[in-house]
Amino acid sequence: xxxxxxxxxxxxxxxxxxxxxxxxxxxxxxxxxxxxxxxxxxxxxxxxxxxxx
Numbered sequence: 001x002x003x004x005x006x007x008x009x010x011x012x013x014x015x016x017x018x019x020x021x022x023x024x025x026x027x028x029x030x031x032x033x034x035x036x037x038x039x040x041x042x043x044x045x046x047x048x049x050x051x052x053x
Contacts (some may be wrong), residue, residue: 008016
């Protein structure tokens with residue numbers, strides 16, 4: 001709808017679509033990577049605590 005409102009050409013629509021897709025993929029990747037790092041740190045801490053006992 002945004003592209004239609006601005007009367008963009010087909011090339012501009014494709015460019016905006018590709019840019020939006022890259023942004024969404026990058027944001028998702030960083031979010032997942034951060035979650036995995038947090039999970040890994042928790043597992044490392046648990047492992048270290050278990051070894052101390």
